[in-house]
Amino acid sequence: MKSLQVSTTINGDAAEFLCAPDETLLDVLRNRLGLTGAKEGCGTGDCGACSVMLNGRLVCSCLVLGAEAEGAEIATIEGLAEGDVLHPLQQAFIDHAALQCGVCTPGILVAAKALLDRDPDPSDEALRYWLAGNLCRCTGYDKIIAAVQAAAAEMRGARDVA
Amino acid sequence: MRYARPATAAEAVTLLGQQAGIVRVLGGGTDLLVQMRSGMIEPDLVVDIKHIPGINEIRAEAGGFRVGAAVSGAALGDHAGVCALWPGVAEGFQLIGSTQVQGRATMAGNLCNASPAGDAVPALVAAEAVARIEGPEGARDCPVAAIPAGPGRTTLKKGEFISSILLPARPERASDAYLRFIPRTEMDIAVASCAVSLVLDSAGTITVARVALGAVAPTVVLVEAGASALVGSKAGVPALAALAAAASAACAPIDDKRGTIEFRTEVAGVLARRAAETAYARAGGRK
Numbered sequence: 390m391k392s393l394q395v396s397t398t399i400n401g402d403a404a405e406f407l408c409a410p411d412e413t414l415l416d417v418l419r420n421r422l423g424l425t426g427a428k429e430g431c432g433t434g435d436c437g438a439c440s441v442m443l444n445g446r447l448v449c450s451c452l453v454l455g456a457e458a459e460g461a462e463i464a465t466i467e468g469l470a471e472g473d474v475l476h477p478l479q480q481a482f483i484d485h486a487a488l489q490c491g492v493c494t495p496g497i498l499v500a501a502k503a504l505l506d507r508d509p510d511p512s513d514e515a516l517r518y519w520l521a522g523n524l525c526r527c528t529g530y531d532k533i534i535a536a537v538q539a540a541a542a543e544m545r546g547a548r549d550v551a
Numbered sequence: 552m553r554y555a556r557p558a559t560a561a562e563a564v565t566l567l568g569q570q571a572g573i574v575r576v577l578g579g580g581t582d583l584l585v586q587m588r589s590g591m592i593e594p595d596l597v598v599d600i601k602h603i604p605g606i607n608e609i610r611a612e613a614g615g616f617r618v619g620a621a622v623s624g625a626a627l628g629d630h631a632g633v634c635a636l637w638p639g640v641a642e643g644f645q646l647i648g649s650t651q652v653q654g655r656a657t658m659a660g661n662l663c664n665a666s667p668a669g670d671a672v673p674a675l676v677a678a679e680a681v682a683r684i685e686g687p688e689g690a691r692d693c694p695v696a697a698i699p700a701g702p703g704r705t706t707l708k709k710g711e712f713i714s715s716i717l718l719p720a721r722p723e724r725a726s727d728a729y730l731r732f733i734p735r736t737e738m739d740i741a742v743a744s745c746a747v748s749l750v751l752d753s754a755g756t757i758t759v760a761r762v763a764l765g766a767v768a769p770t771v772v773l774v775e776a777g778a779s780a781l782v783g784s785k786a787g788v789p790a791l792a793a794l795a796a797a798a799s800a801a802c803a804p805i806d807d808k809r810g811t812i813e814f815r816t817e818v819a820g821v822l823a824r825r826a827a828e829t830a831y832a833r834a835g836g837r838k
C-alpha cells in the first residue's frame with residue numbers, strides 16, 4: 390500500500406505525516422505523532438475514548454481515516470491545558486475524583502469541553518445525553534457529571550469577571 | 552486500498568465507475584470504517600466525497616431544503632429551518648449513535664448502508680424525500696423509498712452516488728414525527744420504528760398522511776392502509792386503532808436477539824399510533 394503524505398493542523402500547529410490509506414486518525418495520532426492522549430477502547434465508535442475535534446465537531450478518531458485530516462483542523466486532549474496550567478475541566482476531574490484508571494478521561498474531557506463551548510450551563514440530563522457515547526467502566530459516572538458541572542460553574546464565573 | 556478525494560462530482564463518478572473490484576463511497580465513515588475494521592469488507596478504492604463543492608451545505612430550494620450528502624447529523628441539528636419544517640426527519644437522523652457519531656454520520660450513508668433498521672430512512676420515506684444521484688449518465692432524481700433493495704443492498708448502479716437529498720416544501724399545518732423502540736434510552740439499534748407525516752386542513756382534519764415502518768422487513772415499508780386510516784380523521788381513537796392494526800399487518804419481521812416477530816409486530820402498531828399523535832400535535836391539530 391502506498392503511503393499518503395498528509396498536511397494538517399493539530400492544536401493550532403501545522404503537522405505533517407505519512408500514513409497508509411486505510412490507517413485511522415487514531416493510529417496516526419498515537420503511533421506516528423506521539424499524541425497518545427486519545428485512547429483506543431473499542432475501535433468501532435462505541436466507547437468515545439478516542440474523541441477528538443475535527444473541524445469543530447466532536448468525532449471518534451477511530452472512525453476517521455488519517456488521510457481525511459488533509460487540510461483539516463484537529464484538536465486533541467494534548468491542546469487542552471495551557472502549558473503547565475490545567476484547564477478547569479482537568480482540574481475539576483482531579484478535585485472531584487472523577488477518574489480511576491483514566492482510560493476514558495481524555496475522551497470525556499474533549500467531549501465535555503465541546504459541550505461547554507456550545508452550552509456553558511447544561512442541565513445534568515443534557516450533559517448525560519451528550520456524554521452517552523463516552524463509556525467509563527470505573528467511576529459510575531456521577532463524579533464525572535459533578536466534575537463537569539463544577540468546571541462549568543467556574544468557567545461561567547471566570548467569564549463574568551472578565 | 553487506495554484513497555481518493557475528488558474535487559468534483561464528475562471526477563467522483565469517473566473514479567467510482569472505472570475502478571474494478573470493491574469500491575466504496577466514504578461519507579461519515581461510521582458504518583464503512585467499522586466494516587473495514589471487522590474485515591467485513593476490504594475495499595480496493597475508497598472515494599471521499601466530502602470535498603465536492605456544495606456537498607456539505609443545506610440550501611433552501613422551492614420552499615423545502617436540499618441537504619448535501621455530506622451534512623452530518625450535528626450540522627443538520629444546528630439548522631433551525633430544517634428542524635422546524637421536518638422535525639421528524641431531524642429527530643430520526645439525530646437518534647443515530649452518540650454525539651461523536653453525529654459529528655460524522657450522514658443521511659445518505661444511513662440510506663446507502665441499507666440496514667433495515669436505519670433510523671434516518673423511515674422519516675425520509677414518509678417525507679417523500681428525493682435523492683439526487685450523480686452517475687455516468689449525468690444527474691437523476693430518485694425517491695428515497697426506491698433506493699434500498701434489501702439488507703446491505705441499494706438500487707444505485709456502478710459509478711453512481713448520492714450528492715444531496717431534497718426535503719420538499721410543505722403547506723401550513725403539516726408536520727412529522729419518528730419513534731423507535733430500543734431496549735435502552737441511547738446508543739442502540741431499532742427493534743421497530745415508525746415515521747408519520749401529516750397535513751391537516753384548517754379544521755384539523757388530516758388530508759394527507761404517510762406512514763413508514765423501519766426494522767420490520769428487509770427494507771423500509773410504506774403503510775398505505777395506515778395512511779388511509781388517518782385521512783379524513785382528527786387522529787381520534789378509532790382512526791389510531793385502525794392505523795395501529797394496519798401497521799402491524801404490514802410487518803414482515805425477523806426473530807433475533809433484540810426482538811421476536813410477535814414483539815416487533817405489536818410494537819410497530821404502538822409506535823405508529825404514538826408517532827401519529829405527535830405529528831398531529833406538531834401540525835397544530837387539537838382534539
Ligand SMILES: Cc1cc2nc3c(=O)[nH]c(=O)nc-3n(C[C@H](O)[C@H](O)[C@H](O)COP(=O)(O)OP(=O)(O)OC[C@H]3O[C@@H](n4cnc5c(N)ncnc54)[C@H](O)[C@@H]3O)c2cc1C
Nearest residue numbers: 434576578579580581582583648657660661663669670713
Ligand atoms: C456507535 C455507533 C452507533 C450507531 N447507531 C446507529 C443508530 O442508532 N441508528 C442507525 O441507523 N445507525 C447507527 N449507526 C450506523 C451509522 O452511524 C449510520 O448508518 C450512519 O448514518 C452512516 O452514515 P455515514 O455517513 O457514516 O456512512 P458511511 O460509513 O460513510 O457509509 C455507509 C455506506 O453507504 C455508502 N455511502 C455513503 N455515502 C454515500 C453516498 N452519498 N452515495 C452513495 N453511497 C454512499 C458507503 O459506501 C457505505 O457503503 C451507528 C454507528 C456507530 C459506530
Ligand code: FES
Nearest residue numbers: 430431432437451
Ligand atoms: S476507540 Fe473509538 S470509540 Fe472506542
Ligand code: FES
Nearest residue numbers: 489491525526527
Ligand atoms: S476511569 Fe476507568 S474507564 Fe473511566
